[in-house]
Amino acid sequence: MRPPFDTVRWDNGAIRIIDQTLLPAELKFARLESVETVAQAIQTLAVRGAPAIGIAAAYGVALAAHQSSATNVLENVRRARERLMRTRPTAVNLFSALDRQARLFETVDPGDLAAALLREADNLLEEDLETGRRIGKAGLSVLPDRTPVRVLTHCNAGALATGGWGTALAPVYAARDRGIKIEVWADETRPLWQGRRLTAWELAQAGIDVRVLVDGAAASALLGKKVDLVIVGADRIAANGDTANKIGTLGVALAAQAAGIPFYVAAPSTTFDFKTADGSAIPVEERSESEVLDEARNGVRAWNPAFDVTPHHLITGWITEAGVLRPPFQELRPTGSGH
Amino acid sequence: MRPPFDTVRWDNGAIRIIDQTLLPAELKFARLESVETVAQAIQTLAVRGAPAIGIAAAYGVALAAHQSSATNVLENVRRARERLMRTRPTAVNLFSALDRQARLFETVDPGDLAAALLREADNLLEEDLETGRRIGKAGLSVLPDRTPVRVLTHCNAGALATGGWGTALAPVYAARDRGIKIEVWADETRPLWQGRRLTAWELAQAGIDVRVLVDGAAASALLGKKVDLVIVGADRIAANGDTANKIGTLGVALAAQAAGIPFYVAAPSTTFDFKTADGSAIPVEERSESEVLDEARNGVRAWNPAFDVTPHHLITGWITEAGVLRPPFQELRPTGSGH
Numbered sequence: 247m248r249p250p251f252d253t254v255r256w257d258n259g260a261i262r263i264i265d266q267t268l269l270p271a272e273l274k275f276a277r278l279e280s281v282e283t284v285a286q287a288i289q290t291l292a293v294r295g296a297p298a299i300g301i302a303a304a305y306g307v308a309l310a311a312h313q314s315s316a317t318n319v320l321e322n323v324r325r326a327r328e329r330l331m332r333t334r335p336t337a338v339n340l341f342s343a344l345d346r347q348a349r350l351f352e353t354v355d356p357g358d359l360a361a362a363l364l365r366e367a368d369n370l371l372e373e374d375l376e377t378g379r380r381i382g383k384a385g386l387s388v389l390p391d392r393t394p395v396r397v398l399t400h401c402n403a404g405a406l407a408t409g410g411w412g413t414a415l416a417p418v419y420a421a422r423d424r425g426i427k428i429e430v431w432a433d434e435t436r437p438l439w440q441g442r443r444l445t446a447w448e449l450a451q452a453g454i455d456v457r458v459l460v461d462g463a464a465a466s467a468l469l470g471k472k473v474d475l476v477i478v479g480a481d482r483i484a485a486n487g488d489t490a491n492k493i494g495t496l497g498v499a500l501a502a503q504a505a506g507i508p509f510y511v512a513a514p515s516t517t518f519d520f521k522t523a524d525g526s527a528i529p530v531e532e533r534s535e536s537e538v539l540d541e542a543r544n545g546v547r548a549w550n551p552a553f554d555v556t557p558h559h560l561i562t563g564w565i566t567e568a569g570v571l572r573p574p575f576q577e578l579r580p581t582g583s584g585h
Numbered sequence: 586m587r588p589p590f591d592t593v594r595w596d597n598g599a600i601r602i603i604d605q606t607l608l609p610a611e612l613k614f615a616r617l618e619s620v621e622t623v624a625q626a627i628q629t630l631a632v633r634g635a636p637a638i639g640i641a642a643a644y645g646v647a648l649a650a651h652q653s654s655a656t657n658v659l660e661n662v663r664r665a666r667e668r669l670m671r672t673r674p675t676a677v678n679l680f681s682a683l684d685r686q687a688r689l690f691e692t693v694d695p696g697d698l699a700a701a702l703l704r705e706a707d708n709l710l711e712e713d714l715e716t717g718r719r720i721g722k723a724g725l726s727v728l729p730d731r732t733p734v735r736v737l738t739h740c741n742a743g744a745l746a747t748g749g750w751g752t753a754l755a756p757v758y759a760a761r762d763r764g765i766k767i768e769v770w771a772d773e774t775r776p777l778w779q780g781r782r783l784t785a786w787e788l789a790q791a792g793i794d795v796r797v798l799v800d801g802a803a804a805s806a807l808l809g810k811k812v813d814l815v816i817v818g819a820d821r822i823a824a825n826g827d828t829a830n831k832i833g834t835l836g837v838a839l840a841a842q843a844a845g846i847p848f849y850v851a852a853p854s855t856t857f858d859f860k861t862a863d864g865s866a867i868p869v870e871e872r873s874e875s876e877v878l879d880e881a882r883n884g885v886r887a888w889n890p891a892f893d894v895t896p897h898h899l900i901t902g903w904i905t906e907a908g909v910l911r912p913p914f915q916e917l918r919p920t921g922s923g924h
Contacts, residue, residue, distance in 0.1 A: 270882060270883075400801075431888070433801075434775065434877065435801070436773065436775060436799040436800065436801060437799050442877075442878070446882070446885045447882075447883070447885075450882070450883040450884050450885050451883070455884075455886075456885055456886070457885075457886045457887060457888050458877055458878060458885060458886070458887045458888075459877070459887065459888045459889070460775040460776050460800070460832065460833070460877060460889070461775065461799070461800045461801040461833070462739075462772075462774070462775060462800040462831075462832045462833020462834075462836060462893075463832050463833070463888065463889070463890060463893070464836065465833075465835040465836035465839060465893065466832060466835055466836075466890060466893040467888065469835065472888075492801075493799065493801050493802050493805060494799070494800070494801020494802070494804075495801075496804040496805055496808065496840075497801060497803065497804035497805075497836045497839070497840055500804060500836070500839045500840055500843050501835075501836055501839055504839050538773065538781075538797055538798065538799060539781070539797060543609060543785070543786075543789070544609075544786070544789040544790070545789050545794075546785045546786075546789050546795055546796075546797060547794075547795070547796045547797070548796060548797045548798065549770070549796050549797075549798045549802065549806065549811075550798070550799070550802070551802060551805060554801075554802070554804065554805040555805075
């Protein structure tokens, strides 16, 4: 089954992305033809969402190799990796994708590196699509037996945030494909409107009922039992389950707990960072004040953290490609690091 | 001491308001010369905030009388009252101000009614200003002994929401006037940006440090202990203390509780509605979907409640002109209704 959208793809010596800064007004593909334009696409959120960032970065390194000769390829891919690492600090997928490519730097003959890096990026995309399908299937098990099922989500952890199936929205697409009637309540997600711009757009395109609410209304929707469960994505999950996700997620989790409504995080296993013990060690990106205030005004300042950290005790379960998990996530830990 | 702003004033046979739909781009006064324009100013939020709405409505009835002869004045003020009652459903101050004017319909000679109604509206304004001063003074007692004091607020319950001193911001102005260093963290307050547009503007005009954050960041600011206390206004307070206020307040209250940070409601005693037993009986206005979505898009819907109800157990205290109170609010109950 084809995914709803081709968010990031290799396209004849360049990277083709859906330019998400233009949605929902315009569905336009951008062709990224240099490492610098890939880096800028990540920084400006033209491509965003932890898994999609990882895929774009992996292709970015392949692009650098593709544009090099055997004599300078190693220098160029290293420089590409360093540039791409400096794009966004929070999502762990970015670093794991770049690390995966970097392993090839040492082991593959320079003359074969371009092909190997492209194959590895393709693998990453394929794995992401397969992961999305599996997260969707695993997520079906947490949906209540009612019609319609009403899911609240925050930000966009949909097809547009991944290779094409999504994480938080993967169970929504999976339900739809099985004929389960499902509707989504989408927090608009200030300051960059990922809910209103992206989640609403991709679900409407896919024919799924969607309703946008301001972020401040989520608590009221939850306490008023207007939804049955919450599913959000994640940018990084610490070893104890503390989860970094888009700013506003923490408030939704607190309200879900107060309402007695299940709160799930859906994410590929690559989002788990077992080297980070708990949420206090996750770096949170602070972005420009201009995202909150249109212009500097009369001494008015802004505080604009891009993420918050939801403590594990507020999370009902983590929906992954390996099933619905709980800490300490033995199923996912690399051998020998499960202590 | 003069209040920071003249939000609503009688001006030679008309009502002069600050047109809040134009802030912060432009400080412009609007002259309302008919009951219908007063009603529309309330509906479009050109004048907003529960106390300011009450004052504007009281002057609106006086305006109707002012434009009538002794033979049709009673019909005209009754019609004016009915029109103004249909403007907004949640704030109780609107209804109490109109009831107060209506009592004069029966007891004052038609020839004296215009003067009596104007005097009563003037009284309401004067009482509001005095109430603001007293709320400010009462609020000082809940400020912690640190520098600067950091207050988080939601929406605008400032000078612009009242006759001129504010409710939630009255303690901030009172602290400033006593030389206490104080800073305000202002939720931007979607969908109509009262925090970003109005609270930030009026505080900056008054020389008070203010920082705007998206509504979704409030939980993170609270759990991260970036603020010392929360003070919000109220549109209606039920007999048990359940408090209706701008959508988003409930989520702030839940986060404050989780963070162990005090959460206060500041409101004049006219905001208490002892005929409403608890929050479940407070009608919550649902406003147009177009406030959330710029345009109807592709079948995307919106849910846009203007208020939410914070249960009394999340509220540390109610700062009123009669002091900082707790349920059952014996200090405020009309004699005989305290059971």
